[in-house]
Amino acid sequence: MSEPVIIAVPKGRILEEALPLLARVGIVPEPAFVDKNSRALRFSTNRPDIDIIRVRAFDVATFVAHGAAQLGIVGSDVLMEFDYSELYAPVDLGIGGCRISVAEPEDMAAKDDPRGWSHVRIATKYPHITAKHFAARGVQAECVKLNGAMELAPKLDLAPRIVDLVSSGRTLKENGLVEVEVIAEVTSRLIVNRAAFKTRVGEVVPLVDAFRRAVEDQAA
Known part of the structure; x- marks a missing residue:
């Protein structure tokens, strides 16, 4: 056999x-x-x-x-x-089913416009997806690789934005973050x-x- x-x-x-x-x-x-x-x-x-x-x-x-x-x-x-x-x-x-999204603190999102970005610093476990997504828009992405606890990055000044999987959005909300852009449905x-x-x-x-x-x- x-x-x-x-x-x-x-x-x-x-x-x-x-x-x-x-x-x-x-x-x-x-x-x-x-x-x-x-x-x-x-x-x-x-x-x-x-x-x-x-x-x-x-x-x-x-x-x-x-x-x-x-x-x-x-x-x-x-x-x-x-x-x-x-x-x-x-x-x-x-x-x-979920999505890969860009998220940032609520106070930043209130006055931010993703269309005006030229350089972003992002914490993520998806550096390839992130860099490719922003390169297609002519935006330089500096990726900080993390394997978890992404939501802490903005709070501790590691990176002002994150790219992560989002399902219900509850984790983002509980950490004061909001989605500002969806990269892909998953x-x-x-x-x-x-x-x-x-x-x-x-x-x-x-x-x-x-x-x-x-x-x-x-x-x-």
Whole structure:
């Protein structure tokens, strides 16, 4: 028997929405997967030919791009940031909806006009997306790379503005920030390692088709 196909899934909010989708595809992880006390990272499923690994969202793309996992579920924000040529994203799963936005303190936004920017200093975990977005507008972006707690940057004078994922906007509001520009809308995608799509076609293609049908059935 060949090695199981490995599907990489992200920790956090997307995972909660991904579990019902996986169930519709016919993939149910072992009980330890939903055990909050478990420190395991690789899990078996009800299918002996499929295992699941649970990693950080940014790492999903890396595991799949380098062939450590054959498929994955990840936000389009991660795909935009890393732009791995080894990845194929055949299905928009329609989950994990949010947006990448520029935000700044409320008092600054009240007198600020993004159309007049020529240089910006921004704290973000998306330096590639940020620089590319502003370069297209002829604005020089100085990016301060952070992996979290972005909302602290303006308060502590690290950077006056941030670029981050926004869902409800509650976190921004509680930290005195407001959105001033939306860079991109984000949803989660099924991603596939391009080499695996060719070398394990008999295993990978049926899974891609199953995910596509599950999304279409849910939308119907």
